[in-house]
Amino acid sequence: MSDYILEMNHITKEFSGVKALDDVNLKVKKGEIHGLCGENGAGKSTLMNVLSGVYPYGTYSGDIVYKGEVCKFNDPKQSEAKGIVIIHQELAFLFCRLPRMFSSEMSRLRERA
Ligand SMILES: Nc1ncnc2c1ncn2[C@@H]1O[C@H](COP(=O)(O)OP(=O)(O)O)[C@@H](O)[C@H]1O
Numbered sequence: 001m002s003d004y005i006l007e008m009n010h011i012t013k014e015f016s017g018v019k020a021l022d023d024v025n026l027k028v029k030k031g032e033i034h035g036l037c038g039e040n041g042a043g044k045s046t047l048m049n050v051l052s053g054v055y056p057y058g059t060y061s062g063d064i065v066y067k068g069e070v071c072k073f074n075d076p077k078q079s080e081a082k083g084i085v086i087i088h089q090e091l092a093f094l095f096c097r098l099p100r101m102f103s104s105e106m107s108r109l110r111e112r113a
Protein backbone atom coordinates (compact mmCIF):
# COMPACT_ATOMS: atom_id res chain seq x y z
CA MET A 1 0.00 0.00 0.00
CA SER A 2 1.32 3.41 -0.96
CA ASP A 3 2.21 6.10 1.61
CA TYR A 4 -0.31 8.35 -0.08
CA ILE A 5 -4.05 8.52 0.50
CA LEU A 6 -4.46 10.41 -2.76
CA GLU A 7 -2.42 10.47 -5.94
CA MET A 8 -3.21 12.40 -9.07
CA ASN A 9 -0.77 11.21 -11.71
CA HIS A 10 0.07 12.93 -15.00
CA ILE A 11 -3.22 14.80 -15.22
CA THR A 12 -3.71 16.65 -18.49
CA LYS A 13 -6.94 18.47 -19.31
CA GLU A 14 -7.65 20.48 -22.44
CA PHE A 15 -10.51 22.78 -23.33
CA SER A 16 -10.80 22.90 -27.12
CA GLY A 17 -7.06 22.85 -27.66
CA VAL A 18 -6.19 24.98 -24.61
CA LYS A 19 -4.19 23.00 -22.05
CA ALA A 20 -5.60 23.92 -18.64
CA LEU A 21 -3.54 21.18 -16.95
CA ASP A 22 -0.32 19.83 -18.42
CA ASP A 23 0.99 16.63 -16.78
CA VAL A 24 0.10 17.63 -13.21
CA ASN A 25 1.01 15.42 -10.27
CA LEU A 26 -0.35 15.77 -6.73
CA LYS A 27 0.36 13.39 -3.87
CA VAL A 28 -1.28 13.70 -0.45
CA LYS A 29 -0.52 11.68 2.66
CA LYS A 30 -3.19 10.87 5.23
CA GLY A 31 -3.71 13.79 7.64
CA GLU A 32 -1.95 16.34 5.44
CA ILE A 33 -3.55 19.65 4.53
CA HIS A 34 -2.51 21.15 1.21
CA GLY A 35 -3.09 24.57 -0.27
CA LEU A 36 -3.14 24.96 -4.03
CA CYS A 37 -1.76 28.35 -5.02
CA GLY A 38 -1.57 30.00 -8.40
CA GLU A 39 -2.68 33.01 -10.35
CA ASN A 40 -6.08 33.21 -12.01
CA GLY A 41 -6.21 30.66 -14.80
CA ALA A 42 -3.42 28.50 -13.35
CA GLY A 43 -5.74 25.49 -13.28
CA LYS A 44 -6.65 25.12 -9.59
CA SER A 45 -10.39 24.75 -10.15
CA THR A 46 -9.85 22.46 -13.12
CA LEU A 47 -7.66 20.14 -11.04
CA MET A 48 -10.28 19.96 -8.28
CA ASN A 49 -13.04 19.45 -10.84
CA VAL A 50 -11.09 16.53 -12.28
CA LEU A 51 -10.63 15.10 -8.78
CA SER A 52 -14.30 15.36 -7.89
CA GLY A 53 -15.74 14.04 -11.14
CA VAL A 54 -17.17 17.34 -12.38
CA TYR A 55 -15.04 16.52 -15.43
CA PRO A 56 -15.75 12.82 -15.87
CA TYR A 57 -13.22 10.08 -16.44
CA GLY A 58 -12.31 10.06 -20.10
CA THR A 59 -12.39 13.85 -20.49
CA TYR A 60 -8.85 14.15 -19.08
CA SER A 61 -5.77 11.97 -19.21
CA GLY A 62 -3.82 10.59 -16.27
CA ASP A 63 -5.14 8.76 -13.28
CA ILE A 64 -6.50 9.29 -9.79
CA VAL A 65 -5.73 6.82 -7.03
CA TYR A 66 -7.63 7.26 -3.76
CA LYS A 67 -7.05 4.88 -0.85
CA GLY A 68 -5.25 2.51 -3.18
CA GLU A 69 -8.12 2.37 -5.65
CA VAL A 70 -8.02 3.76 -9.19
CA CYS A 71 -10.99 6.14 -9.50
CA LYS A 72 -12.96 6.71 -12.66
CA PHE A 73 -15.66 9.07 -11.51
CA ASN A 74 -18.47 9.95 -13.90
CA ASP A 75 -19.91 12.68 -11.69
CA PRO A 76 -19.49 14.31 -8.24
CA LYS A 77 -22.02 11.94 -6.70
CA GLN A 78 -19.59 9.06 -7.28
CA SER A 79 -16.64 10.94 -5.74
CA GLU A 80 -18.81 11.97 -2.77
CA ALA A 81 -19.71 8.31 -2.19
CA LYS A 82 -15.96 7.66 -1.79
CA GLY A 83 -15.53 10.61 0.60
CA ILE A 84 -14.20 13.26 -1.77
CA VAL A 85 -16.23 16.43 -1.39
CA ILE A 86 -15.68 19.72 -3.17
CA ILE A 87 -17.01 23.04 -1.91
CA HIS A 88 -17.32 25.24 -4.95
CA GLN A 89 -16.16 28.83 -4.99
CA GLU A 90 -18.31 29.47 -8.04
CA LEU A 91 -21.83 30.12 -6.74
CA ALA A 92 -23.38 29.52 -10.16
CA PHE A 93 -22.24 25.93 -9.97
CA LEU A 94 -23.67 25.54 -6.48
CA PHE A 95 -27.05 26.86 -7.59
CA CYS A 96 -27.06 24.35 -10.46
CA ARG A 97 -26.70 21.58 -7.93
CA LEU A 98 -29.05 22.91 -5.23
CA PRO A 99 -32.25 21.44 -6.69
CA ARG A 100 -30.71 17.96 -6.78
CA MET A 101 -29.26 18.33 -3.27
CA PHE A 102 -32.61 19.62 -1.99
CA SER A 103 -34.58 16.81 -3.59
CA SER A 104 -32.28 14.10 -2.19
CA GLU A 105 -32.61 15.65 1.29
CA MET A 106 -36.42 15.67 0.90
CA SER A 107 -36.37 11.97 -0.06
CA ARG A 108 -34.29 11.20 3.02
CA LEU A 109 -36.76 13.06 5.28
CA ARG A 110 -39.70 11.28 3.64
CA GLU A 111 -38.04 7.90 4.28
CA ARG A 112 -37.65 8.80 7.96
CA ALA A 113 -41.28 9.98 8.35
N1 LIG B 1 -15.06 25.38 -19.01
C1 LIG B 1 -13.97 25.89 -19.57
N2 LIG B 1 -13.89 26.08 -20.92
C2 LIG B 1 -12.78 26.57 -21.51
N3 LIG B 1 -11.67 26.93 -20.83
C3 LIG B 1 -11.68 26.78 -19.50
C4 LIG B 1 -12.83 26.26 -18.80
N4 LIG B 1 -12.54 26.20 -17.46
C5 LIG B 1 -11.28 26.68 -17.35
N5 LIG B 1 -10.78 27.03 -18.55
C6 LIG B 1 -9.43 27.54 -18.81
O1 LIG B 1 -8.51 26.67 -18.17
C7 LIG B 1 -7.49 27.40 -17.53
C8 LIG B 1 -7.50 27.07 -16.03
O2 LIG B 1 -8.65 27.66 -15.44
P1 LIG B 1 -9.06 27.43 -13.93
O3 LIG B 1 -8.90 25.99 -13.58
O4 LIG B 1 -10.40 28.02 -13.73
O5 LIG B 1 -7.95 28.27 -13.16
P2 LIG B 1 -7.92 28.79 -11.65
O6 LIG B 1 -8.99 28.10 -10.87
O7 LIG B 1 -6.54 28.47 -11.18
O8 LIG B 1 -8.15 30.27 -11.74
C9 LIG B 1 -7.74 28.87 -17.87
O9 LIG B 1 -6.97 29.17 -19.02
C10 LIG B 1 -9.21 28.90 -18.16
O10 LIG B 1 -9.53 29.93 -19.04
Ligand SMILES: [Mg+2]
Binding pocket: 044, 045, 046
Ligand atom coordinates in the same frame (compact mmCIF):
# COMPACT_ATOMS: atom_id res chain seq x y z
MG1 LIG C 1 -10.59 28.80 -9.74
